[in-house]
Each structure stands twice: as C-alpha cells, then as structure tokens.
Amino acid sequence: MSTILGGYEPLIYTSDGALKSDPTFTSRGVISRINPVLDPGNINIEGTGRRGLYDILLGMREPVFTAEVLFTDPTFISVYQTGVAEIPWLHLRVPGTPDAGLTFQKVKLNTLSVEARHNEAIAATIEFWAQNVVALAVPAGWPAAVTTPKRWSDSTLSIATVPELEWWSWRYEVNNNLQRLGNVASGATRDIKARNRSVTGLIVRDLSSFADWTTLMDTAAEMAKFNITITVSGTPFLNSNCRWGKIEAPVSPTDLWAKRFPFTALDVS
Numbered sequence: 001m002s003t004i005l006g007g008y009e010p011l012i013y014t015s016d017g018a019l020k021s022d023p024t025f026t027s028r029g030v031i032s033r034i035n036p037v038l039d040p041g042n043i044n045i046e047g048t049g050r051r052g053l054y055d056i057l058l059g060m061r062e063p064v065f066t067a068e069v070l071f072t073d074p075t076f077i078s079v080y081q082t083g084v085a086e087i088p089w090l091h092l093r094v095p096g097t098p099d100a101g102l103t104f105q106k107v108k109l110n111t112l113s114v115e116a117r118h119n120e121a122i123a124a125t126i127e128f129w130a131q132n133v134v135a136l137a138v139p140a141g142w143p144a145a146v147t148t149p150k151r152w153s154d155s156t157l158s159i160a161t162v163p164e165l166e167w168w169s170w171r172y173e174v175n176n177n178l179q180r181l182g183n184v185a186s187g188a189t190r191d192i193k194a195r196n197r198s199v200t201g202l203i204v205r206d207l208s209s210f211a212d213w214t215t216l217m218d219t220a221a222e223m224a225k226f227n228i229t230i231t232v233s234g235t236p237f238l239n240s241n242c243r244w245g246k247i248e249a250p251v252s253p254t255d256l257w258a259k260r261f262p263f264t265a266l267d268v269s
Contacts, residue, residue, distance in 0.1 A: 010093065011031065011094075012029075012091065012093075013026060013028060015137070020105070022139075027072075028069060028076060029069050030149050032068045034068075036065050044056055045057060060182045063104055063189075064127065064129055068125050069126060070124075071124055074233050077237060081112050081174050082268060083110065083174075091103050106192070107128045107129065110128065110129045110177075111173070111176070112124060114173075116170050118152055129180065150232055157228075159226065167203060168258055170201065170203045172265070177198070178192050200265070201262070204259070206257075206259075212244075228265065241265070244262070
C-alpha cells in the first residue's frame with residue numbers, strides 16, 4: 001500500500017518554549033495551501049578547460065515556509081506582520097503513527113497578504129523565513145486543530161475615520177524585505193533582520209458617483225493624505241495615512257458598477 005501523504009492532512013502549530021517540544025502549542029487555523037522550501041544555495045563551479053561543472057558546493061541553507069491560512073486568531077497577524085517579532089517554533093505536522101512533518105526554528109514573517117471578500121472567510125497568504133529546519137517536535141500531546149476562521153463580517157473598514165459599509169473586498173500587503181545574515185562557520189543562518197517595509201492595498205466598493213475622480217484631479221489644492229483603518233474582531237491590522245493610486249471602474253452590461261481603489265500606506269500603523 002502506498003504511503004504517500006495527502007494534501008488534506010497537514011496542520012500548522014506554533015510554540016514558544018525553550019525547546020521545540022516544550023508546551024504550549026497553538027493551532028494556527030485552517031490551512032488551504034502549504035509549501036515548505038529548503039534552498040541549499042548551491043554554488044556551481046565553472047571554469048575553462050571543462051565544458052561541465054568542476055564541482056557543486058553547498059552554500060547557505062535558506063528555509064522558507066509559505067502558507068495560505070484562514071486564520072482564527074487575529075492577534076497572530078497583528079503581532080508578527082511587522083517582521084520584527086520572532087516565532088520561536090513553527091510546526092508543520094501531518095498526523096499519523098508516527099506523525100510526519102518539520103519544525104522551523106526562529107521564524108519571521110517576510111511577506112503578508114490579507115484579503116476579505118464579501119460573504120467569504122478572511123484569508124492570509126504568508127511567507128515565513130526561518131533560521132533552521134529540523135525534525136518535527138514530539139510533544140506530550142498536540143492540541144485539537146482550531147477550525148472556525150474569521151469571516152468578512154468580522155472586519156471593519158474606515159476611510160478618513162468614516163466607517164465604510166459599501167465595500168466588496170479589501171486587501172493589504174506587507175513586504176518586510178527581510179535580509180538573511182549568514183553564519184560563516186557553519187553555512188547556516190545566524191540572524192534574520194527586517195529592512196525597509198512597504199505596505200500597499202486595494203479596496204473595491206460600490207460606484208454611486210464620480211466625485212473621487214474629480215477630487216483626485218484637483219491640482220489647485222493638493223489632496224491631503226487620509227487614514228485607512230482595518231480591524232478584525234477588534235484587533236487592528238492596518239491604521240495608517242495613505243494615498244490612492246490609479247482608480248479604475250471597469251464594467252460590463254451584466255454587472256453592478258464598482259470601483260477599484262489601490263492605495264499606498266506609510267506603514268501598518
């Protein structure tokens with residue numbers, strides 16, 4: 001009988017003990033896509049006198065973990081989205097006898113995209129960078145998976161301090177531009193540091209007038225920056241001054257007319 005693992009099986013947990021198997025473990029929601037990556041950083045040695053390679057050297061190993069998460073705990077996003085706070089342990093577990101999986105050590109969030117669409121669960125696509133990846137932890141027991149994610153109506157959106165109720169979707173993206181610092185002695189990673197951060201987003205809402213176009217075109221008085229605030233179950237995700245980008249409103253005869261507002265934020269808060 002085949003022992004191949006199924007894509008429906010993995011679960012994600014985090015823990016903050018001194019050792020990877022120390023309690024307490026926390027389930028991180030419903031996972032819709034997972035991709036664990038380990039780049040060995042191979043160094044190809046080329047030179048004259050040989051058509052092929054002389055050698056392939058092992059470079060700096062770079063563990064990366066990407067996941068699409070229907071999250072249950074908004075504070076997990078708000079705490080780690082800046083790329084500064086570190087997750088001590090992130091566990092990719094496939095339940096079984098024995099369990100299969102990996103444990104990522106000293107993890108930081110590199111990129112994040114959070115999106116809410118009308119009548120859907122709120123989804124986050126996250127790229128984590130880790131300093132190390134080891135065999136899966138073997139704790140005394142794993143907690144049950146938490147399987148009730150947040151939905152679109154759990155979020156609030158305000159533009160210039162005014163609550164916006166006629167939206168179809170919102171999305172914001174964070175790029176922390178992490179830099180991996182190499183360990184010269186071992187070829188591993190000695191630290192991961194956050195560099196400059198960029199925050200952009202998109203709001204789609206009803207089109208009832210074209211006032212936004214004429215306001216943006218008013219060059220006599222430069223349009224002031226405005227605040228966009230997004231919360232999920234009372235937890236602030238984004239609270240920053242912003243400017244609109246290129247406003248669009250594509251439509252066909254079978255559609256209700258909506259407008260697309262891309263924006264650039266100064267920061268997440």
